[in-house]
Amino acid sequence: DEEALLPAPQNISILSTNMKHFLTWSPVTVPGETVRYSVEFQGEYERDYANEIWIPISECSLIIVTQCNVTEDISATVAYNLRVRANLGSWSSEWSTLKVLFNRITTFLTPPMMEVSADGYHLLVKLEDLGPAFQFHVFYWRKEPNTEVHKKTVKEISSVVHLDTMEAGAEYCVKAQTYVEAINRSSNFSQMQCVRGSTWMTTA
Amino acid sequence: ASLKSLHLGHCVISVNIHEIRHSFAAIKEMTQSKDERTDIRILHKSYSLQNTEPMDRCCFLRRLLRFYLATVFSHYKASSPLVSRKVSSIANSFLSIKKELRLCHEVSMCHCGEDVKHKCGQILSQYEKVNHSLLSDIANACAESFSCWKQE
Numbered sequence: 006d007e008e009a010l011l012p013a014p015q016n017i018s019i020l021s022t023n024m025k026h027f028l029t030w031s032p033v034t035v036p037g038e039t040v041r042y043s044v045e046f047q048g049e050y051e052r053d054y055a056n057e058i059w060i061p062i063s064e065c066s067l068i069i070v071t072q073c074n075v076t077e078d079i080s081a082t083v084a085y086n087l088r089v090r091a092n093l094g095s096w097s098s099e100w101s102t103l104k105v106l107f108n109r110i111t112t113f114l115t116p117p118m119m120e121v122s123a124d125g126y127h128l129l130v131k132l133e134d135l136g137p138a139f140q141f142h143v144f145y146w147r148k149e150p151n152t153e154v155h156k157k158t159v160k161e162i163s164s165v166v167h168l169d170t171m172e173a174g175a176e177y178c179v180k181a182q183t184y185v186e187a188i189n190r191s192s193n194f195s196q197m198q199c200v201r202g203s204t205w206m207t208t209a
Numbered sequence: 210a211s212l213k214s215l216h217l218g219h220c221v222i223s224v225n226i227h228e229i230r231h232s233f234a235a236i237k238e239m240t241q242s243k244d245e246r247t248d249i250r251i252l253h254k255s256y257s258l259q260n261t262e263p264m265d266r267c268c269f270l271r272r273l274l275r276f277y278l279a280t281v282f283s284h285y286k287a288s289s290p291l292v293s294r295k296v297s298s299i300a301n302s303f304l305s306i307k308k309e310l311r312l313c314h315e316v317s318m319c320h321c322g323e324d325v326k327h328k329c330g331q332i333l334s335q336y337e338k339v340n341h342s343l344l345s346d347i348a349n350a351c352a353e354s355f356s357c358w359k360q361e
Contacts, residue, residue: 048304
């Protein structure tokens with residue numbers, strides 16, 4: 006049986022960060038040969054309504070690398086299953102399937118990178134672009150006792166976001182978190198950054 | 210924003226319209242070229258969500274999604290691997306919406322009036338007239354039902 010000769014890929018898992026999902030696995034080694042891999046996915050619809058069919062991911066068909074970007078196909082907040090098998094010439098291994106179904110709601114959300122600056126009296130922040138699924142909640146305040154904390158929601162990333170007009174010599178601090186509407190979850194906060202006029206410092 | 214709040218009588222759900230439309234857009238052009246019957250529409254405007262009594266909308270949407278999931282998509286024969294993947298995206302998005310509606314149903318916020326039963330019967334009979342393996346009418350119909358989901 007040809008399938009038994011070619012071992013199935015091991016250690017199959019999903020790495021999901023900031024709504025980007027990658028299937029990874031350990032390589033299958035056959036001395037002197039180039040082993041290729043093919044990946045398929047199955048959503049909850051396919052299990053519940055479509056006789057548990059599997060759908061090939063063409064970008065990850067007969068590939069040499071041991072990872073596949075499945076972001077485009079994990080496009081609903083339901084449980085997905087994924088599998089990979091090895092191919093060598095006409096031989097194919099058994100399928101290796103995820104041990105636990107994957108739902109994008111479990112993606113790891115990193116605190117956003119941000120750059121706070123002062124342009125004269127203007128308090129500005131620059132945020133990293135994480136894609137259309139992301140919004141940012143930016144909190145800023147004047148660094149003094151009993152200060153009021155302001156919140157600004159940034160839905161579309163432009164180059165720089167104007168937060169406030171500062172009083173001369175006053176120090177202002179900023180922190181931010183990402184928010185993903187599709188899964189209704191937020192990241193942890195970024196490190197707080199404070200700025201005063203034209204000089205600014207980062208709090209350890 | 211990609212998330213839309215849909216007010217369906219007392220039932221309020223969030224729907225990621227952007228992702229659904231993104232998948233539809235990918236298959237719409239491809240499927241329309243294969244459409245032999247352009248005179249039949251499964252979802253006539255009068256069957257849309259907007260033209261349904263607010264208190265009946267939850268039930269209507271639930272039945273509409275069940276119709277797509279259990280009938281329309283299962284009959285459909287994907288003409289290409291890409292279409293198959295996009296139909297999967299749409300179907301799984303529909304399923305996640307249907308699961309949200311189930312929560313409303315479980316707390317009796319999904320009332321089913323006679324009007325809804327009549328409409329669903331009409332949709333089914335319209336569907337019987339088309340070639341089930343073609344997706345074009347579905348792409349049209351669904352795109353319309355989504356656009357009429359836009360918040361009034």
